Amino acid sequence: SVTVTMTTAFLEHLSTLSVSLQQLRRLPEALRGSRLAALPCTLTETDVPLLFREPYIHAGYRPVGQEWRYYFLSLFQQHNEALNVWTHLLAALVVLLRLWAFAGAEGLACEVYSAPLLIFILASLTYLTCSVLAHLLQSKSEMAHYSFYFLDYVGVSVYQYGSAMAHFYYSADQAWHNRVWPFFLPGAAFLGWLTCVGCCYAKYRYRRPYPVMRKICQVVPAGLAYALDISPIAHRVISCHAAGCSDEAVWYHTCQILFFLAGAYFFSCPVPERFFPGRCDIVGHGHQLFHVLLALCTLSQLEAVFLDYRNRRQAFTARHRPDAVWLGCVSFVVLVLCSAAAALCLQRRIKERLRTKAS
Numbered sequence: 001s002v003t004v005t006m007t008t009a010f011l012e013h014l015s016t017l018s019v020s021l022q023q024l025r026r027l028p029e030a031l032r033g034s035r036l037a038a039l040p041c042t043l044t045e046t047d048v049p050l051l052f053r054e055p056y057i058h059a060g061y062r063p064v065g066q067e068w069r070y071y072f073l074s075l076f077q078q079h080n081e082a083l084n085v086w087t088h089l090l091a092a093l094v095v096l097l098r099l100w101a102f103a104g105a106e107g108l109a110c111e112v113y114s115a116p117l118l119i120f121i122l123a124s125l126t127y128l129t130c131s132v133l134a135h136l137l138q139s140k141s142e143m144a145h146y147s148f149y150f151l152d153y154v155g156v157s158v159y160q161y162g163s164a165m166a167h168f169y170y171s172a173d174q175a176w177h178n179r180v181w182p183f184f185l186p187g188a189a190f191l192g193w194l195t196c197v198g199c200c201y202a203k204y205r206y207r208r209p210y211p212v213m214r215k216i217c218q219v220v221p222a223g224l225a226y227a228l229d230i231s232p233i234a235h236r237v238i239s240c241h242a243a244g245c246s247d248e249a250v251w252y253h254t255c256q257i258l259f260f261l262a263g264a265y266f267f268s269c270p271v272p273e274r275f276f277p278g279r280c281d282i283v284g285h286g287h288q289l290f291h292v293l294l295a296l297c298t299l300s301q302l303e304a305v306f307l308d309y310r311n312r313r314q315a316f317t318a319r320h321r322p323d324a325v326w327l328g329c330v331s332f333v334v335l336v337l338c339s340a341a342a343a344l345c346l347q348r349r350i351k352e353r354l355r356t357k358a359s
Contacts, residue, residue: 039077040063042059042063042079043063048061048063049064050207051145052064054285055274056270056273056274056277056278057080058281059278061079061080062074062077062079062139065141083282083283083291085132087288087292088131088132088135088295090295091128091299092124092125095128113313113316113320116166116170119162120305123161123332124298127156128155128295128298130151131152134148143350147350150200150203150343150346153195153196156222158192160188160191160195164188164192165185167232168181168185168232169328171232172235173236177319180231185331186331187228188225189334191228191229193338193339196339196342200342201217202215202218219264226264230260236253237250237254249304249311252301253301253304255297256301256304259296259300263293263297267286267287267290269286270285273285
């Protein structure tokens, strides 16, 4: 029955995505026709600056230096970033719909014990929105490219810590909590901030063709953050499967781990485009697969956290005092500010470098 329930939920998500795509086809003719027909054609890699090129992607690039309106309207154009935008845009819409449905069914109230859940949802929407903006608008200019990707990295940091809070407050078993609780949230906050700094610095420091060190600066802090953030879930999944339990939330938690690990592989390795250069430009390159898998990870995680919030509330309220929960919420705000400050600091350095280059 657990497997049937999980399958039904995923089918509902796919149905929602299908409805959204059908609504897209019904856009007013003025938008789909004359305006989109007037948009500049996409370019090959030799027609755009080196900064905007991706390995093994030969075509589908948008021209640099157009008006902002063009990049917003390119949401409905076929180019090599289109699916990266739509996967996370539709995932954000599904998150909002699930929140609406869950709040209506459970009577979700704005009170202290609901705060970590609301922060997790806010963090999920933040990283999805930042990702959409980065992939939609980064082609405007070199400054826009760096600025929006720095914003994307802030969103990643926020999502990491929001996930850590949800896992800590709602999903952790008591045995794990007794051993790790004093260090978990501080460590998760620090590693979330370090992920933002590492990604921003790698973007600022290294230029195409990127050396291996750039990927190390991105992957190592993010990997350490994930290892810590997922530790309460890994402990619970292993304990549950060893005991033969039938906890429905554990199945969703297992799915989120599998989706994330698969997504991390496609983020780290340019496949399948490495084996089919130029044939995965619009559909099928690794970063698109990473986006799809990360969206599925987030949706699985959302279902699991909803179930834990509903079914483990008594353990949560007995374990955590209200003042401790509020302190965790304050630490989330501090992380957001520190990550944004790091991104802004490196953005200023980018401005100085581009100003020097122009002069």
